[in-house]
Amino acid sequence: QxxxxxxxxxxxxxxxxxxxxxxxxxxxxxxxxxxxxxxxxxxxxxxxxxxxxxxxxxxxxxxxxxxxxxxxxxxxxxxxxxxxxxxxxxxxxxxxxxxxxxxxxPGAMSELATIINYALREQKLLIENRKLVESLQRSNKSLEEVNKALERASHAKSDFMAKMSHELRTPLNVIIGFSELMLDQMPGEVNEEQRQCLDDILTSGQHLLGLINDVLDLSKIESGKVELRLRNIALGDVLQSLRNTMMPMLTPRKQSLDIEVEEGLPLVRADEAKVKQVFFNLVSNSARFTSDGGKLKIEAARKGN
Known part of the structure; x- marks a missing residue:
């Protein structure tokens, strides 16, 4: 029926x-x-x-x-x-x-009821299919609008990060630069107590600059705009430079950082600044959860072929 x-x-x-x-x-x-x-x-x-x-x-x-x-x-x-x-x-x-x-x-009129039943059934499927297509089109349009909004938000965030980079890095670089000049006693001699204060200022400034760089790098990663400066680097030299950077932060808590690099370790093709930053973050986090007087250690060795 x-x-x-x-x-x-x-x-x-x-x-x-x-x-x-x-x-x-x-x-x-x-x-x-x-x-x-x-x-x-x-x-x-x-x-x-x-x-x-x-x-x-x-x-x-x-x-x-x-x-x-x-x-x-x-x-x-x-x-x-x-x-x-x-x-x-x-x-x-x-x-x-x-x-x-x-x-x-007039002969085939008896088939009319069957034909109408099939026609209505097929028509119902066509209407449902059209509604599904229209619903899909509306969903696609909504997704496109959401994507455009996300792109606008991403651009706004990138603009904010760029402005923040300029506004924060400029005074920080001035603080770091003058701290280094005073530690080198360019303006005049400083006593031990003053040197300790300058060391603290320099260390804190460098740490804050590192945090700013981390935030900016994260923003670049999210936007797919990370730039890598690849070259052959000696991992031992990078880790030793890292140790020199980290020690002023570790010394107040009497923590130590040992670096062990296997002899004959081949050069690694990587972005030196990014590699150093990764290790800086790892050591900083480790130091935060290590008790006073604790020992931190980084080992670099060849594994497998």
Whole structure:
């Protein structure tokens, strides 16, 4: 049993209109009739129909033109053509143009109920598919808008980081530079107590500068703009330089940092500043969770081939 639907029946034969209307109404459908093609086109433009049943030969406008107009107005409407045996070639052409089916009159009219059931089922699938496609398109549009918003936020963050870099690095470099000058006693001699204070200022300044660089590097990683300056480096030299940088931070807590590098270790192709920064972060974190007087150790050796 088919679900009730709106059906437009078009035929210039009054007897056929009455027979089809009665049969379709008995099946529970709402039926509208038209005796001419022009009348049918006017109805099509005024109200929606689920199924169109049209005689392929009408006195004014042919069934193929009605089919074309129907598909333009609503591609999901199922159009069933009624034809005589003399019009079988025209019916085949209608199928090629998008008609759902054709039935021969009067002999094959008994198949109408089955054809309508299949047509309505297929129409339901088409409508559901269209809704899914529209939903997917809306979701894609929403995702595009979210991506654009994320890109704008990322650019805003990058701009902020660049400004922060300039605003913070400039005074920090001045502090670090003057601390180094005073430690070298360029402006004049300093006593031991003053030297200790300058060491603390220099160490803290370098540490803060390192934190700023970490934040900026993280921002570059997130935006995919990390720049690597690759060259062959001696890992032992990098680690020894790291030790010299770290000791002023470790000494106040009487911590030590031992470096052991295997002899004959080959050169490593890497970004020296980035490698040193990684080890700096590792040692800093380790020192934070190591008790006063604790020992830290880095070993570098060849593993496997």
């Amino acid at each position: 088919s679900h009730p639907s709106n059906i437009l029946v078009i035929d210039d034969e009054v007897a056929t209109l009455k027979t089809l209307s009665a049969r379709l109404q008995d099946m529970g459908h709402r039926v509208t009739t038209a005796a001419t093609g022009r009348e049918a086109l006017a109805l099509l433009r005024k109200q929606p129909f689920n199924i169109i049943i049209a005689d392929i030969k009408l006195p004014d406008i042919g069934g193929l033109e009605i089919l074309e107009t129907t598909k333009e107005l609503n591609p999901e409407v199922a159009v069933i053509m009624i034809t005589s045996r003399a019009s079988i070639e025209m019916a085949a052409e209608a199928i090629n143009e998008g008609a759902y089916a054709y039935i021969l009159k």
